[in-house]
Amino acid sequence: MGVPVGRRWQVEIPLTGPGGEPVDLRRTVLSHGCALLPPADLDEAAGILTVTLPVGGTPRVVRIAPGRPGHVLLSAAGPPPGARQAAALVDGVRRLLRLDEDLSPFYAMVRDDPDLSWVTRGAGRMMRSASVFEDVVKTICTTNCSWSATERMVRALVQHLGRPAPGAAAGDWRGRAFPTAEAMAAARASFYRDVVRAGYRGPYLRTLARMVADGDVDLEALGRARPHEIPDEEVERRLLALPGVGPYAASHIMLMLGRYSRPILDSWTRPKYARLAGRRRVSDAAILRRFRRYGPYAGLAFWMVLTRDWVED
Secondary structure, three states: OOEEEOOEEEEEEEOEOOOOOEOOHHHHHOOOHHHHOOOEEEEOOOOEEEEEEOOOOOOEEEEEEEOOOOEEEEEEOOOOOOHHHHHHHHHHHHHHHOOOOOOHHHHHHHOOOOOOHHHHHOOOOOOOOOOHHHHHHHHHOOOOOOHHHHHHHHHHHHHHHOOEOOOOOOOOOOOEOOOOHHHHHHOOHHHHHHHOOOOOHHHHHHHHHHHHHOOOOOHHHHHHOOOOOOOHHHHHHHHHOOOOOOHHHHHHHHHHOOOOOOOOOOOOHHHHHHHHHOOOOOOHHHHHHHHHHHHHHHHHHHHHHHHHHHOOO
8 A cells, every 4th residue: 555755655545534525634633732742743834744653563653744635645754664554554644634534414514504614614623643542641631731831741751651663863752652551551650750740640640551551441442432332421421530531631532532512611712712702701501502503513513613713714
């Protein structure tokens, strides 16, 4: 799969959802902060995302860039991957960009909403990480802190615990995959305190990693489960039972899982929505009433209204 170009293997992937809906690559990559955190490295001006993916036992650094109209160009540095690894790289990028998720039902709902009809041009996909575990850890690292602190914590985890891809430079987070639960569970408490500087999150991260590594919690199975198998209420309950996960974090993780019924209500979303509504303050009840009509997509509709101005139409 794909063709080698010099020492770089590359392949084009169609930017089309399962329902035939278009996919806007730029809005997907900039849908939230995932592309700004290691092991991802975003060149926003060029629209190129570089990320280290764990494929088998050897991570690979891949480059995700605009291709021909309606396509994304995926390439990998180093020796061309074999057929199995190439397929894993394509699957990994499709996962990041949520290309297997059918958003056509959501598009049908918002088509006549003047605040949301623009979404049908390819927005609405929430970029995710290579694993649910990675998304949960990163979400915990966003709680009660500045974005720069989140970047510092995630960068330290990747740099010191992430497995390197071939050719990765020593002492740099670039070229390293996100650490496994086993690697994080084995790290000492002092590492989280002095290197990651995770504060109160340190014990939560160690405990979560140990739970996943020991098989007490299967986050990946939770991510694969469909609503008819595990309803949103039960997913939310299980997330809230995880160390370090409160209502904000649970709502955010649910968006990463493709469970869009819960609007994220926090210190950023509430005032942003109030400004867009031309008011000083809007109650949570009013926000929930406004987006209730979208049912299983209420949280996604809310997020789209908040983030439309992140990318020029």
